[in-house]
Amino acid sequence: xxxxxxxxxxxxxxxxxxxxxxxxxxxxxxxxxxxxxxxxxxxxxxxxxxxxxxxxxxxxxxxxxxxxxxxxxx
Amino acid sequence: xxxxxxxxxxxxxxxxxxxxxxxxxxxxxxxxxxxxxxxxxxxxxxxxxxxxxxxxxxxxxxxxxxxxxxxxxxxxxxxxxxxxxxxxxxxxxxxxxxxxxxxxxxxxxxxxxxxxxxxxxxxxxxxxxxxxxxxxxxxxxxxxxxxxxxxxxxxxxxxxxxxxxxxxxxxxxxxxxxxxxxxxxxxxxxxxxxxxxxxxxxxxxxxxxxxxxxxxxxxxxxxxxxxxxxxxxxxxxxxxxxxxxxxxxxxxxxxxxxxxxxxxxxxxxxxxxxxxxxxxxxxxxxxxxxx
Numbered sequence: 001x002x003x004x005x006x007x008x009x010x011x012x013x014x015x016x017x018x019x020x021x022x023x024x025x026x027x028x029x030x031x032x033x034x035x036x037x038x039x040x041x042x043x044x045x046x047x048x049x050x051x052x053x054x055x056x057x058x059x060x061x062x063x064x065x066x067x068x069x070x071x072x073x074x
Numbered sequence: 075x076x077x078x079x080x081x082x083x084x085x086x087x088x089x090x091x092x093x094x095x096x097x098x099x100x101x102x103x104x105x106x107x108x109x110x111x112x113x114x115x116x117x118x119x120x121x122x123x124x125x126x127x128x129x130x131x132x133x134x135x136x137x138x139x140x141x142x143x144x145x146x147x148x149x150x151x152x153x154x155x156x157x158x159x160x161x162x163x164x165x166x167x168x169x170x171x172x173x174x175x176x177x178x179x180x181x182x183x184x185x186x187x188x189x190x191x192x193x194x195x196x197x198x199x200x201x202x203x204x205x206x207x208x209x210x211x212x213x214x215x216x217x218x219x220x221x222x223x224x225x226x227x228x229x230x231x232x233x234x235x236x237x238x239x240x241x242x243x244x245x246x247x248x249x250x251x252x253x254x255x256x257x258x259x260x261x262x263x264x265x266x267x268x269x270x271x272x273x274x275x276x277x278x279x280x281x282x283x284x285x286x287x288x289x290x291x292x293x294x295x296x297x298x299x300x301x302x303x304x305x306x307x308x309x310x311x312x313x314x315x316x317x318x319x320x321x322x323x324x325x326x327x328x329x330x331x332x333x334x335x336x337x338x339x340x341x342x343x344x345x346x347x348x349x350x351x352x353x354x355x356x357x358x359x360x361x362x363x364x365x
Contacts, residue, residue: 052327052330053331053334053335060276060279063280063283066287067279
């Protein structure tokens with residue numbers, strides 16, 4: 001197995017694992033936010049903004065994996 | 075032994091050549107500087123501009139924003155007309171949003187936050203305009219923006235808190251002796267590293283990776299469209315439309331997130347302890363203190 005083959009197997013796998021975790025996290029955040037909006041529709045704006053901040057922080061972890069993938073593939 | 079050695083060397087040189095070749099492979103759709111500098115290879119000005127294309131485009135976008143806002147601000151009248159109408163609605167929307175997040179104290183941060191929002195938004199959108207480039211798809215642009223944000227956050231915090239309360243806040247707001255010892259030994263250096271390194275890194279890397287991967291996606295779908303249009307019967311065209319819609323959405327969300335996180339960081343640096351007792355604020359601040 002050359003280095004190139006190893007990289008082309010490992011990099012998408014690593015990205016997939018990172019995206020799996022991030023997807024679970026964002027899914028939980030969005031589900032809770034929707035539940036909260038369903039319970040209190042008038043707080044829609046505030047819940048939305050807080051949810052987006054949380055989603056951005058969760059998503060950052062997946063983005064770090066993406067950057068490592070770019071660095072490895074470049 | 076020598077055989078394997080030469081083979082390894084050959085492979086290494088091949089790898090280096092491959093890497094060098096890859097380095098020049100395009101990551102995003104070509105802009106007009108790429109095309110012009112490819113056509114006139116002996117023109118020094120074009121080569122120079124192509125080398126510094128991120129700076130060129132960010133400067134051009136800066137000039138564009140200045141131009142449209144100065145033009146809109148020109149000629150004051152009580153009833154706004156034309157582009158001034160739109161700009162007033164835009165500025166008012168940003169102001170209402172910032173005040174909604176940070177409370178009434180945030181009104182003085184509206185100029186900075188609004189500027190950074192519009193600048194990032196237009197930079198992101200430039201990646202989708204033919205023959206233009208998104209400067210925010212390079213890390214050098216986004217780390218500059220994040221550094222500015224971090225300095226602004228801490229200068230605003232120092233101004234609002236004063237040097238003593240600021241240092242107290244950085245040390246984790248200790249109240250008794252044990253908390254003071256732990257705060258000075260552990261939490262103070264930890265918070266310094268977090269506030270001055272982790273915050274700008276995460277702000278800049280998030281924006282850079284989102285926008286650059288978005289531009290790569292646009293390039294890949296466009297390439298697919300030109301090479302595989304006939305066998306796929308236009309399915310690749312639909313894919314490209316989808317990618318463009320995603321790009322519009324993510325460009326907006328990323329500009330929004332950058333502004334929102336900066337606003338939240340400024341809010342956590344401001345003295346909000348005595349603000350909770352007085353319940354006469356119509357728009358109660360949304361951000362919560364602490365991480």
